[in-house]
Amino acid sequence: EFVVDKTFFINVIKDLKDMVEENRDYLSKLDSDIGDGDHGINMSIGFRGVIAKIEELQEEDISNICRKVGMILLGKIGGASGPLYGSFFMKLGVPVKGKEKIHFYDFYEMLKAGIEAIENRGKAVVGDKTMVDALRPALDEFTQAIEENKEPLEAFHIFVEASRKGAQTTIPLVAKKGRAMRLGERAIGHIDPGAVSATLILETIENNLIK
Ligand code: ADP
Ligand code: MG
Numbered sequence: 001e002f003v004v005d006k007t008f009f010i011n012v013i014k015d016l017k018d019m020v021e022e023n024r025d026y027l028s029k030l031d032s033d034i035g036d037g038d039h040g041i042n043m044s045i046g047f048r049g050v051i052a053k054i055e056e057l058q059e060e061d062i063s064n065i066c067r068k069v070g071m072i073l074l075g076k077i078g079g080a081s082g083p084l085y086g087s088f089f090m091k092l093g094v095p096v097k098g099k100e101k102i103h104f105y106d107f108y109e110m111l112k113a114g115i116e117a118i119e120n121r122g123k124a125v126v127g128d129k130t131m132v133d134a135l136r137p138a139l140d141e142f143t144q145a146i147e148e149n150k151e152p153l154e155a156f157h158i159f160v161e162a163s164r165k166g167a168q169t170t171i172p173l174v175a176k177k178g179r180a181m182r183l184g185e186r187a188i189g190h191i192d193p194g195a196v197s198a199t200l201i202l203e204t205i206e207n208n209l210i211k
């Protein structure tokens with residue numbers, strides 16, 4: 001049976017911090033091609049802020065851990081990704097208020113709430129060359145896998161795989177949201193950095209599920 005607890009989420013947060021540090025220069029390089037070159041730095045500042053508060057976070061329940069991580073990201077990250085990932089984490093915890101054990105359907109509902117929060121906040125749709133190009137198709141495939149009663153790890157793998165694929169679809173696009181909009185056709189040929197970081201976040205969660 002699939003059940004995750006608070007320790008799982010704390011471990012994910014620690015791994016997200018490491019993932020962001022490992023990919024900091026890479027994400028900023030991607031952003032220097034079509035933005036202002038700070039996406040990796042922004043993510044690093046955000047997750048350093050989260051890790052600075054890890055002792056306090058460990059005292060909270062799962063829902064409040066997520067909410068507080070979101071508030072820290074929102075407060076620390078100056079760029080567009082701050083409010084977007086801030087909303088993602090803040091809403092992640094809403095479907096599991098007061099719960100100590102998270103079953104797979106709860107986990108799915110958390111991710112659904114988080115991704116929808118990014119869409120509501122940024123108003124981007126698929127094709128705008130943003131993180132939504134990774135996250136929306138990923139969520140749709142995840143939903144389908146849940147409806148088909150796929151095994152949890154298989155369903156999650158389908159979710160992450162769809163995000164990777166979605167991120168790649170941003171390469172030939174002109175941006176309709178965010179800084180890359182200003183480049184017009186010059187954005188063509190470059191992957192969206194937020195679509196890449198979003199996929200890396202989902203991969204980090206998956207790595208913790210299969211540990
Ligand atoms: P900034 O562009 O303000 O410097 P970042 O570089 O940290 O912020 O983040 C850029 C990423 O934010 C983009 O690659 C894109 O995926 C994402 N993004 C920007 N605007 C939006 C939006 N309205 N909706 C969804 N994602 C967005
Ligand atoms: Mg930037």
Ligand code: MG
Pocket residue numbers: 036038078079080
């Ligand atoms: Mg910036």
